[in-house]
Amino acid sequence: MRVTIVGAGIAGLSTAWSLTKLGHDITLIEQGSIPNPLGASGDRHRMIRRAYGDADGYARTIAEALDSWDLLWNDLGVSHYANCGVLGISQFPDDGAEQFRAGLDRMGFEYERLDAHDAAARYPFLDPDTFRYAYLDRDGGALFSERIARDLKAWLKMRGADIRMHTKALAVDPHTASVRLGDDMIVRADRLVVATGAWTLQLFPALADNLTTYRNAVAYLEPPADLEEAWSNAPAIVDIGGQNDGYVLPPLDGIGLKFGAGVHKARAPDPDADRAACPDEGEQIRRLFAPPFRRIDEYTVTEVKTCAYTFTADRRFFSKRIGNTLVVSACSGHGYKFGAAVGRRVAQALTTADDTTLARWLRAEMV
DSSP, X not given: OEEEEEOOSHHHHHHHHHHHHTTOEEEEEOSXXXXXXXXXXXXXXXXXXXXXXXXXXXXXXXXXXXXHHHHHXXXXXXXXXXXXXXXXXXXXXXXXXXXXXXXXXXXXXXOEEEEHHHHHHHSTTBOGGGOSXXXXXXXEEEEOHHHHHHHHHHHHHHTTOEEEOSOOOOEEETTTTEEEOGGGOEEEOSEEXXXXXXXXXXXXXXXXXXXXXXXXXXXXXXXXXXXXXXHHTOOEEEEOSTTSOEEEEOOBTTBOXXXXXXXXXXXXXXXXXXXXXXXXXXXXXXXXXXXXXXXGGGOEEEEEEEEEEEXXXXXXXXXXXXXXXXXXXXXXXXXXXXXXXXXXXXXXXXHHOOHHHHHHHHTTOOO
16 A cells, blocks of 8 residues: 655654564655654653653553554664653642652652652752652653654654655645645545644644644753752653643653743744744743752753644644544644554554544544
């Protein structure tokens, strides 16, 4: 079967990987480079964790996600995963971090609970007077997203995939599985997969009732010199507590300390607009992390990266079959950790035409 995939973020790349392993002929079309620094799958490292708040289905699906990543590492011949553990920090009752912990309890996942002073003794960048407790799940950590994209691109090239970078899909005909590129060039296939993330609505504006596009940014910071060692041995932080939806990825294998916060996101109908960071955007993000971090004013912002991604109203993944085309959005800010598993499931749906099972799995309704 000839399959064209539009979008080479983690969903598109892993779908191409899975379909190639099944013997299908793949054309992969990406509007930018691979990795694309402007895509939702861009940036250097992304978190994978078992803590999922009240989304128990996704918490259970993490086991399949980790197994799928292991299959990918076997094919690539290298693992791009650091199992550094995941920390949650609760500032007040029922904040985001406490909801994540309650989810771990419901799932029966083991973790270590630390009172504030014990947590600060272990992680001296924390201010023990500003939070109630912390907890450490030793399973989870960071996926090195840029390295994954580069190695998947090389793997696909070696196996004959037609990879077209810096090639914009201007329009698609979902019923004939064809894509119109520049100069009126048409790419035709038996099946078409559209995994274009924040750019999905440019090709399928009728899906605006299902998908909303947002812009966000993350800041890379340099901590005070005397806290560098503590950060180099730190886990990822799934939630800093409070109301900011703040998270952290520690410095790992040459990649810097990264801060991000859900509260910083804003509606962005045009995913190409406002992609340069504002002059004080890194400082805005940094200030969101005190509390629970001490001496936050001594951290230096070294880089700010913007991203664009889609949300659904219920923050679950989305898929829709239109003719011979499957539109997939592993969205709502938590798609990357399931990337390899999403590709395997999409490939299975294409070969079996079982859209119902795919949709239920993407919505975490099967486990």
